[in-house]
Amino acid sequence: MFEAIANIPVEELARRHDAVRRHLQTVAPEAGGILVFSRLNIYYLTGTFGQGVLWLPLSGDPVLLIRKGVNRARLESGIKHVLPFKSYSELAPLCAEVGSPFTPTIAAVMNGLTWQLGKMLEAKLKGYSIMPGDHAVALAKMVKSEFELDILRRCGEKHHRCLYSILPKHLHPGMTEREISHKAWEVFFAEGHMGILRMQAHGEEAFLGHVAAGDSGNYPSAFNGPLGLRGEHPGSALMGNAGKVWKEGEPLMLDIGFQLEGYHTDKTQAYFAGPDANIPDAVRKAHDFCIEMQNWVCDNAKPGVTPAELYAYCIEQADSRGFAEGFMGLGENKVPFIGHGIGLTIDEFPPIAKGFDLPLEKGMVIAIEPKQGIRGVAMVGVENTFEITEDGARCISGDSYEMVPVE
CATH class of the missing domain: 3.40.350.10 (Creatinase/prolidase N-terminal domain)
Structure with missing residues (x-):
């Protein structure tokens, strides 16, 4: 029947x-x-x-x-x-x-x-x-077939359109994190998000993702990622908080996954409440450093290169250029990786981290997420999903990484 x-x-x-x-x-x-x-x-x-x-x-x-x-x-x-x-x-x-x-x-x-x-x-x-x-x-599961890559590419295209092209038109300073979360869901569902994000790590949960305005980006977090958040409630420390308002002059970070036909892409988009000219130098420099690290990884993540090599370069650059304290999180929020595999779960093998020496292969899909915590201000940075090709990593979740000004 x-x-x-x-x-x-x-x-x-x-x-x-x-x-x-x-x-x-x-x-x-x-x-x-x-x-x-x-x-x-x-x-x-x-x-x-x-x-x-x-x-x-x-x-x-x-x-x-x-x-x-x-x-x-x-x-x-x-x-x-x-x-x-x-x-x-x-x-x-x-x-x-x-x-x-x-x-x-x-x-x-x-x-x-x-x-x-x-x-x-x-x-x-x-x-x-x-x-x-x-x-x-x-x-x-680490190496994707063309069947899987086709789904992931379509997923990433929708993901970028939501966070970069559509959602900014619906945002404005003065919204609460919770209101931003609900607007994000509205946009994502309209574009075909299938309503669930899956985590592989035992006991880890995700729902929509992290919505962090201003100092929420450095709020103490128990989630295994660099971006802090207040979340809805201690009983559901996800999405965004109804009591936190996105104020003029604050960055806003949306670390939100997209799911299509069971497969995920991961992406973080940074916004700024105000005109581009008002972005503070410290915020702009930190964000630009994260874009630079992402682009370096993109160019160098080729078959035969190990995740440990990619991680080591980014850590060395953060240490030598004055970004060590907040790179990949402040204090207890700091995480020992700069990215991860992704597919049927958000957190697949391999972590882009020290000690992971299994070489990358063509067809792997990884999320790269260099982020920088600025004490007393916010966290900034990027995250995108990349397909490993013979010539390096190709971004499948958009090619515009700047902080989007919203007035």
């Missing part, structure tokens, strides 16, 4: 399966396959946001086992074997029945399991050795 709204091509799914299998042989060489529990990773490997578990053997057909929503999974997924199950004790027999038996040693994506479910899995799969396999999926 029904047709799927959309499907990931079976050829694309096969490419993803092969990538996970290839990385699994390095990450967990003893394992004969991998169990995937997180719904987002199940979507990546099957095309359906299934509640259950995927068994992906090194050889043989993958098997998707679903607790709820079998009919939807069969509509959406290109996986041949989609089966219902109730207990983890059924997993091995069901997979064996369709010709993809469990192997003695099994890898698992463990960040998709609670402690309770992990212990239950061990109890139900006695006789099997289970080892971590998370990194195999993270590495596979």
